[in-house]
Amino acid sequence: MLQIILTIILYLIMVVPVGIYVYHIAAGKHTFADPVFDRVDGVIYKISGIKPQNGMNWKKYALALLTTNAVMILLGYMILRIQSIALFNPNGIGGMEESLSFNTIISFMTNTNLQHYSGESGLSYLSQMLVIIFMMFVSAASGYAACVAFIRGLAGKTKDNVGNFFADLVRITTRVLLPFSIVGGLLLVWQGVPQNFSGNVVVDTIEGAKQVIAMGPVAALEIIKHLGTNGGGFLGANSSTPIENPTIITNLIELYSMMLLPGACVITFGKMVRDRKREMVQAKSGLDAEQAFESKSKIRKSFTVWMYGREGRSIFAAMGIIFVIGLSVCFWAESQGNPALADVGLSQSMGSMEGKEVRFGIAQSALFTTTTTSFTTGTVNNMHDTLTPLGGMIPMLHMMLNVVFGGKGVGLMNMIMYAILAVFICGLMIGRTPEYLGKKIEGREMKLTALCIIIHPLLILAFSALAVGTQAGLEGITNPGFHGLSQVLYEYASSAANNGSGFEGLADNTMFWNITTGLAMFFGRYLSIVIQLAIAGSLMKKRFVNESAGTLHTDTASFAVILVFVVYIFAALTFFPVLALGPIAEHLTLWA
Amino acid sequence: MKESVKNVLRGTRQAVVVTVVLMLICGLLFPCLLTGLSALIFPNQAGGNLITVNGQTVGAKYVGQEFTEDYYMWSRPSAYHYNIYTEDENGNQYYTDGTEFPGIGSGSNNYAPSNPELTERVEADIEAFLEKNPEVKREDIPTDLLTASGSGLDPHISPESAEVQISRIVEASGLSEDTVREIVKNNTDGKFLGIFGEETVNVLMVNIEIAQKMGLI
Numbered sequence: 001m002l003q004i005i006l007t008i009i010l011y012l013i014m015v016v017p018v019g020i021y022v023y024h025i026a027a028g029k030h031t032f033a034d035p036v037f038d039r040v041d042g043v044i045y046k047i048s049g050i051k052p053q054n055g056m057n058w059k060k061y062a063l064a065l066l067t068t069n070a071v072m073i074l075l076g077y078m079i080l081r082i083q084s085i086a087l088f089n090p091n092g093i094g095g096m097e098e099s100l101s102f103n104t105i106i107s108f109m110t111n112t113n114l115q116h117y118s119g120e121s122g123l124s125y126l127s128q129m130l131v132i133i134f135m136m137f138v139s140a141a142s143g144y145a146a147c148v149a150f151i152r153g154l155a156g157k158t159k160d161n162v163g164n165f166f167a168d169l170v171r172i173t174t175r176v177l178l179p180f181s182i183v184g185g186l187l188l189v190w191q192g193v194p195q196n197f198s199g200n201v202v203v204d205t206i207e208g209a210k211q212v213i214a215m216g217p218v219a220a221l222e223i224i225k226h227l228g229t230n231g232g233g234f235l236g237a238n239s240s241t242p243i244e245n246p247t248i249i250t251n252l253i254e255l256y257s258m259m260l261l262p263g264a265c266v267i268t269f270g271k272m273v274r275d276r277k278r279e280m281v282q283a284k285s286g287l288d289a290e291q292a293f294e295s296k297s298k299i300r301k302s303f304t305v306w307m308y309g310r311e312g313r314s315i316f317a318a319m320g321i322i323f324v325i326g327l328s329v330c331f332w333a334e335s336q337g338n339p340a341l342a343d344v345g346l347s348q349s350m351g352s353m354e355g356k357e358v359r360f361g362i363a364q365s366a367l368f369t370t371t372t373t374s375f376t377t378g379t380v381n382n383m384h385d386t387l388t389p390l391g392g393m394i395p396m397l398h399m400m401l402n403v404v405f406g407g408k409g410v411g412l413m414n415m416i417m418y419a420i421l422a423v424f425i426c427g428l429m430i431g432r433t434p435e436y437l438g439k440k441i442e443g444r445e446m447k448l449t450a451l452c453i454i455i456h457p458l459l460i461l462a463f464s465a466l467a468v469g470t471q472a473g474l475e476g477i478t479n480p481g482f483h484g485l486s487q488v489l490y491e492y493a494s495s496a497a498n499n500g501s502g503f504e505g506l507a508d509n510t511m512f513w514n515i516t517t518g519l520a521m522f523f524g525r526y527l528s529i530v531i532q533l534a535i536a537g538s539l540m541k542k543r544f545v546n547e548s549a550g551t552l553h554t555d556t557a558s559f560a561v562i563l564v565f566v567v568y569i570f571a572a573l574t575f576f577p578v579l580a581l582g583p584i585a586e587h588l589t590l591w592a
Numbered sequence: 593m594k595e596s597v598k599n600v601l602r603g604t605r606q607a608v609v610v611t612v613v614l615m616l617i618c619g620l621l622f623p624c625l626l627t628g629l630s631a632l633i634f635p636n637q638a639g640g641n642l643i644t645v646n647g648q649t650v651g652a653k654y655v656g657q658e659f660t661e662d663y664y665m666w667s668r669p670s671a672y673h674y675n676i677y678t679e680d681e682n683g684n685q686y687y688t689d690g691t692e693f694p695g696i697g698s699g700s701n702n703y704a705p706s707n708p709e710l711t712e713r714v715e716a717d718i719e720a721f722l723e724k725n726p727e728v729k730r731e732d733i734p735t736d737l738l739t740a741s742g743s744g745l746d747p748h749i750s751p752e753s754a755e756v757q758i759s760r761i762v763e764a765s766g767l768s769e770d771t772v773r774e775i776v777k778n779n780t781d782g783k784f785l786g787i788f789g790e791e792t793v794n795v796l797m798v799n800i801e802i803a804q805k806m807g808l809i
Contacts, residue, residue, distance in 0.1 A: 186630065206808065
């Protein structure tokens with residue numbers, strides 16, 4: 001319990017400097033490392049013919065993102081298909097079959113990292129590097145770029161310029177992801193994560209048998225896997241293996257590297273919105289900016305406001321509340337143990353240890369599970385299929401919500417959708433035109449928001465229905481009873497939320513599962529991003545409205561609470577029936 | 593019209609070149625750089641923490657192994673038998689329980705808590721354990737010892753799980769109880785800073801010391 005609280009407190013401290021750094025990168029401000037990175041970026045821009053100062057409107061930006069991702073998918077697919085060549089392939093891995101390659105490449109490009117293969121037998125080191133590690137960088141950078149463009153749209157300095165996609169992609173990769181990865185990667189190696197190009201080692205054990213031990217460039221993949229909230233492991237069992245995650249220190253490094261950047265994104269949002277407000281006040285009064293800002297808006301100086309920005313703070317708080325509630329339920333459920341095992345006489349005093357590692361225990365496992373699904377990473381340090389029914393419902397629920405910090409950038413964008421929905425509902429209640437961040441929310445935005453929010457449950461529920469309605473889908477289920485439905489639900493929730501963890505028992509490397517989850521991942525990713533950019537583009541064009549007595553303030557604690565309720569109510573309305581048939585029913589039968 | 597075609601072409605060209613450039617930087621340069629740095633600074637860890645006894649590699653520090661002898665400490669059950677196998681003269685590979693070894697893997701059986709196969713496995717394991725450890729009472733078997741880990745490669749058991757095996761090891765190995773306790777203590781790690789993680793006993797390291805004390809290696 002204590003270790004969970006301490007881990008979270010440390011996070012709240014560390015996220016602030018990272019947030020400030022990322023804000024500087026996103027807003028194109030000066031940082032201490034500019035002399036180095038300006039040169040690196042300059043070379044990349046020159047080779048690629050990128051003109052970073054050329055702004056794009058939201059349509060061009062979305063098109064550039066889609067084109068670039070399409071090229072990456074094409075190139076990556078080809079490498080997967082020809083990976084059997086003798087380059088970086090000491091273990092002699094063969095080529096990958098078409099439907100699996102399709103699923104894998106969509107999975108990694110969309111930042112999902114759902115894996116229907118097992119790393120140790122399915123991928124050569126060449127693919128692990130040129131496809132997997134590469135995609136882990138650029139899918140994260142693509143998501144982050146979209147988010148930065150989205151924030152620029154909301155912060156609205158100009159009428160149509162949301163930035164240059166290529167410049168954002170490059171800057172985020174070289175200035176945030178690469179330097180963090182090199183430092184973090186070395187820390188992981190220090191703790192015992194292998195990093196080499198040699199083939200698997202066979203040893204003679206002291207009992208006279210043989211053991212084969214996996215090798216490879218594990219640390220390089222491991223660090224960007226978490227930093228980019230990707231989640232696809234080098235090995236089948238992901239971060240539960242002592243090769244990817246040997247000690248409690250590596251566990252903490254991996255935990256923090258997946259939490260920091262999504263949190264930093266919220267801070268970036270808060271600060272960029274604040275910048276805009278400050279400039280507006282300055283323009284109006286002509287006074288010194290800082291002074292005018294403080295006096296005009298009558299804001300008490302507050303530490304949390306300085307850290308997160310006012311608007312960022314309420315979003316961060318809402319996400320934090322949902323996270324802590326989920327974490328508590330998961331930890332409690334796992335600590336209760338498994339009554340079925342208690343019945344046959346195995347003490348459950350340690351909690352439910354099936355599928356968990358001794359070095360992490362219940363506390364770090366519950367924390368990792370809640371984090372990986374809230375921050376939509378999808379890495380696991382214990383097997384989610386073996387979680388207790390309610391413990392396993394939390395990760396599923398957080399992927400269904402898909403707003404609790406979320407993956408690189410997209411979590412924030414989703415949460416803003418709910419914020420718009422919240423001001424809309426509040427606006428109806430108090431009988432005023434809803435406003436968010438100084439812009440009127442009108443018909444067009446509401447339609448797009450509703451569409452965006454509805455796509456996610458539609459993908460999950462429609463595909464689940466398809467799976468349980470067809471023989472091909474049913475064949476994948478490996479656990480009997482209510483848990484079988486949970487396996488199906490989890491797989492599609494994970495796909496649509498671009499999470500990538502799984503109830504791994506599911507026999508999912510079949511044509512049916514490869515194609516359907518591939519589609520869920522694809523639409524879950526790109527439809528939302530395009531719609532969200534469209535909303536930003538539409539809001540940009542509007543004029544700022546002046547605050548009045550009737551304006552609903554979105555930077556308050558009460559708004560954070562309203563936001564939490566809106567998210568939970570929406571989730572309950574859409575998902576409660578299936579959750580009742582899956583995990584809740586399993587819980588009731590198990591504890592009956 | 594012509595202008596827009598030009599724009600599309602320029603956009604596509606940027607997309608292709610930036611993809612190739614980033615692929616080389618992130619997918620090749622970065623892992624090679626990290627491999628080089630790790631080999632320089634942490635050569636042992638980068639190579640997988642292999643453990644060598646008398647010039648022979650017997651395992652890796654953080655990868656668990658399956659042990660069957662009564663004088664060795666036992667690990668947790670594993671769906672992949674810790675990738676331990678034997679080879680007959682025809683080169684066929686089998687797990688130690690006689691089933692076919694399909695090649696390297698990791699993971700668990702992914703039994704849901706409500707899955708009857710889980711309770712069957714645990715029940716059978718309890719009986720087998722009690723038979724070999726007659727001094728242990730059923731309710732004293734710790735949870736972790738008879739539940740499978742997530743990775744199937746868990747190198748650790750809890751100190752409680754080590755404790756319940758001590759009397760068997762003492763009897764089968766002929767070592768004194770103090771020696772065995774000393775060995776377990778040497779290979780027990782506490783929590784990080786006394787707070788984070790759990791207390792663990794490294795099974796492979798314990799067994800190497802037992803083997804050395806018994807003069808087997």
